[in-house]
Amino acid sequence: MSKRQKQQFNNVRTLENDYVRSTETYAQYTKKQKVRTRRRVLVFGLLASIILIFLVSTSITQNKRLAEKQEYKKEVMAQLEDAKDQQHMLNLQIKKLEDDDYIAKLARKEYFLSDDGEIIFTIPDDEENDKKSSKNNN
DSSP, rough: OOOOHHHHHTTTOOSHHHHHHHHHHHHHHHHHHHHHHHHHHHHHHHHHHHHHHHHHHHHHHHHHHHHHHHHHHHHHHHHHHHHHHHHHHHHHHHHHHHHHHHHHHHHHHHHHHTTTTTOOOOOOOHHHHHHHHHHHHH
């Protein structure tokens, strides 16, 4: 198109009556509504994204803490089992120590005490024999 033809199209006057003004006003209103709607969708989308990111990061953090606490619980449960075993052994030892015969036997063994007419012989351990033989060989 030439410049002359473009000028002819630009010289067209619009009608100035109520219908044209109301349609132009409605067109501007709908255009503004579309812009507002886009802005609202964008803002709500950003808020939703931020909230979603926050929730996901919180969930990941809580899962890590939960895993750490479960590991700690396993360790504590193992310690509890050890403590229960030790308690059981100590209870057995208490029951044995309530027996006079066991106390007499323990005293004879540990403190080299003897009954009437009993003779105590001490026999060296195998480790002591090995140490003595290694010294003699050198």
